[in-house]
Amino acid sequence: MALFCAFALRLWYLQVHKGEQFAQKARENRLRQEFVYAPRGLIYDRDGVLVAVNEPAYALGLIREDVADIEKTLAQVSEWTGQDIAELRATYRQGRKKVKPFDRIILAPNISFDLLSSIEAGSHRWPGLEIMVRPRRNYPQGPLLSQILGYVAEANDEEITRDTDLQLADTVGKQGLEYVLESQLRGRKGLRQMEVDASGRLLNERQVSQPSSGQSMTMAIDLDLQQFATEEMEKLGHAGAVVVMEPFTGQVLAMVSTPTFDNNAFASGLSTEQWAALRDDPRHPLQNKATQGVYPPGSTFKLLVALAGLHEGIIDPSETVFCGGEMKLGRRVFRCWNKHGHGRVDLKRGLVESCDVYFYEMGNRLGVDRMEAFAKASGFGSTTGIDLPHEKGGLIPSRNWKLQRFGERWQGGENLNFAIGQGYTLVSPLQLARFVSSLLNGGFLLKPLLVDSEEPVVQGRLLATAQQIKMVLDTMVATVDMDRGTARRLRRSDARMGGKTGTAQVVKLKTEDRGKKTEEIAYEFRDHAWLVSWGVKDGRAVVIVCLVEHGGHGGEAAGPVSRAIYDYLFGPLGGTSTTMDNWPYVAGVEPNPLEKYAIPLQIVPKTAAKAGKTGKSGKLAAPKSMTQPVGLASADTTEGANSVSR
Incomplete structure (x- = not known):
């Protein structure tokens, strides 16, 4: 009887008390x-x-x-x-x-x-x-x-x-x-x-x-242009980057980084060996060198220093500085890339022939504080906000940065290296493309855009007047048009072209290597080659920045790539030349169409330039990254009396 009761109780428990639970499990x-x-x-x-x-x-x-x-x-x-x-x-x-x-x-x-x-x-x-x-x-x-x-x-x-x-x-x-x-x-x-x-x-x-x-x-990217620019870079056999940007929209038409990799391999699954080969490649194919590569800007930075000097009133465009091939500061000697010297040099010739001594003098007058403030207000030292991950903001040094990083005070000679884009300064190709675009569009710093449907996004404005900006643009034109100009490879009779070359030292060369040709120096010790430029033809304006890692002189390595891209965009020679007088926004003659995307900004007075103010307006406000502190970026740089930039 007891056994039957136990069985009945168990049956009731399973069918009644737990019945719904088991039914749910069955379903x-x-x-x-x-x-x-x-x-x-x-x-x-x-x-x-x-x-x-x-x-x-x-x-x-x-x-x-x-x-x-x-x-x-x-x-x-x-x-x-x-x-x-x-x-x-x-x-x-x-x-x-x-x-x-x-x-x-x-x-x-x-x-x-x-x-x-x-x-x-x-x-x-x-x-x-x-x-x-x-x-x-x-x-x-x-x-x-x-x-x-x-x-x-x-x-x-x-x-x-x-x-x-x-x-x-x-x-x-x-x-x-x-x-x-x-x-x-x-x-x-x-x-x-x-x-x-x-x-x-x-x-x-x-x-x-x-x-x-x-x-x-x-995307804003033009696939055919992207392919053409990539092929031109690959002909060189060097790592590097190219950015082609529209200065009035911020749209990026091409962004090349070489060498590259096949993203289809990731979609289908990489083996451990394939991943290790990509990760350990010394030319870093996984790195987008346009946004993640940061390098000394070399003489391309002289454009910014010239603009800062004009804004601060320490440069008179007609004043000359004598270049005898070197400049002494205390017991140190800072050499010009032209060891024979340039003679009497004014602002125009200083940029056209990229005279280091002229800009040593400008750097000495400006000092680190004003150069730092002007550079940061011009978008350097912070990310551009482009819609790509892991962008690097580069480095604009300061007194406090050096003290915290090395425990050392800023030295006067470092102002000279700062002024020619050497020393600690690091920038990305995309940052330079945005800066050159701001020169051409009347001073507006635009967010680089990769999505085609977006309107221009104004993040800030240069701390300079339209007339000061035009002076710098005129020297860029002369750098192309004059026979001694370092960017003369870009010259076209039917377009207005402007450019500035840069040769950025990777390491300080040994005495026995100085004066050698680029190809005679070990590859990893060769200078990086820069060319920043713009072109205007038939109402179309584009900015091109080309970086060739270990390419040597900017005009020789980056020049042919940039010229080929302009020829692709502008077509065969023909038509009439576009003068700067026909580009009224630069001179401030007509209302700039970008004004509607940002609130009016006052030019920061010289005494307050260190603040580096930028404007904000609703959804077009500068992204947070524009105001974040700059972290230390690692790269091979050089400092000292033998730094020269061309």
């Missing part, structure tokens, strides 16, 4: 849910050419609850795919910890079409294994846009924890625009409910919710 075992992947938004170039698309990809998944013998099943997968059995076991164990019951564990994320047919032919003998169809990102142009587009890859644990919409094996943007625009590009998954029998065979299914595609984007 869950019969009904399964799975997410339906949403197509990622497409990306186009400015002319509507697809540069990031989706294609079907096949993966082999495993549902643990449907597998009778996991070890035999993994061995079969290894036989099919050629994967190491130990790696498959590790993948399975890791996935088992992260997925919910009846969720799939991805064992082989990328299965070829040929292998797919073999697996499908034998998969019926292996319950729990399923072929999955998922969208995979594809970049038709491959390496050409890798530094800009970036790539997608599987979400890591941190990303999955942070974003509840993500699951194991989901892909997310990891670099470039794919990363920055992740929320717009990703879209929203759908949900499907499936009814299965005890063996896991599908009986019925219904769509609970439809997937929503991600938003498509159009």
Whole structure:
């Protein structure tokens, strides 16, 4: 009797008290849910050419609850795919910890079409294994846009924890625009409910919710121009960068960084060996040198120092300084790149022939505080805010920075190196492109834009008058037009061109290496070559900045690349030359169209120039990065009496 009562009590407990719970579990075992992947938004170039698309990809998944013998099943997968059995076991164990019951564990994320047919032919003998169809990102142009587009890859644990919409094996943007625009590009998954029998065979299914595609984007990049500029850089065989920018919109038409990599390799999955080869390459193909590379600006920085001197009133354009090939400050000697000297030099000739002694004198008069303030107010020392991750802001040194970094006081001789773009100063090619654009557009510092539909974003204004800016632009024109000009390679009879070369020392050369030709110096010790320039033809204006790592002299290495790009943009020689008088915004003759994007700003008085004020206006306000303290950027730089810049 007691035994019967116990049995009846247990039966009541299971059927009545726990009945609904077990019924729910039975329904869950019969009904399964799975997410339906949403197509990622497409990306186009400015002319509507697809540069990031989706294609079907096949993966082999495993549902643990449907597998009778996991070890035999993994061995079969290894036989099919050629994967190491130990790696498959590790993948399975890791996935088992992260997925919910009846969720799939991805064992082989990328299965070829040929292998797919073999697996499908034998998969019926292996319950729990399923072929999955998922969208995979594809970049038709491959390496050409890798530094800009970036790539997608599987979400890591941190990303999955942070974003509840993500699951194991989901892909997310990891670099470039794919990363920055992740929320717009990703879209929203759908949900499907499936009814299965005890063996896991599908009986019925219904769509609970439809997937929503991600938003498509159009870039400002011109694909044909990007390809042309890349080919010109690759002819040199050097690492480097090119930025082509519209000065009145901030749109970036081309952004080249060489060498590059194939972002499709990341979308399909890199091996450990492939990743190590990219990571350890001394020419850093994973680095976007236009935004993440920071270098001494060399003589390109003389444009800023000239403008600062005019603004501060310490430069009279007609005043001359004598250059005998060197300048003495105390017991130190600072040499000009022209050891024979330039003779009497005024502002125009100082920039045209890039006389170091002239700018040593300007740096000595300005001092570190005013040069620091003017440089930071001109956008250096902070990021530009471009829609790319991991941008570097470079370095504009100061008294406090040196004291904190080295525990040393600022020395007078360092003002001289500062003025010729040597010493501690570091800038990126994109920063220089924005600065040169501001000279041409009337003084507006614009955010560089990679998305075509955006309006200009004004982040600040130069601390100079329109007339002072025009004086600097006129010297850039002379640097191209005059026979002794260092940028004379850019000269075209049908366009107004302006430029400034720069030769940035990487290390201080040994005595026996001074005077040698570039090709006679060890590659890693050769100077970096700069050319910053602009061109105006038939109402179209563009700015081009070219950096060639270890290229030697700016005009010789960067000049041919820049000239080729201008010829591509402007076409064969023909038409009439565009003079600066026909570019009225520069001289302040007509209202500047950029005025509507920013509140009117007062020119900062000379006595307050150290503050480096910039303007803000609603959504067009400068990003936070414009005002953040500058961190120390590591790079090979040089300081001392032998620094010369050309």
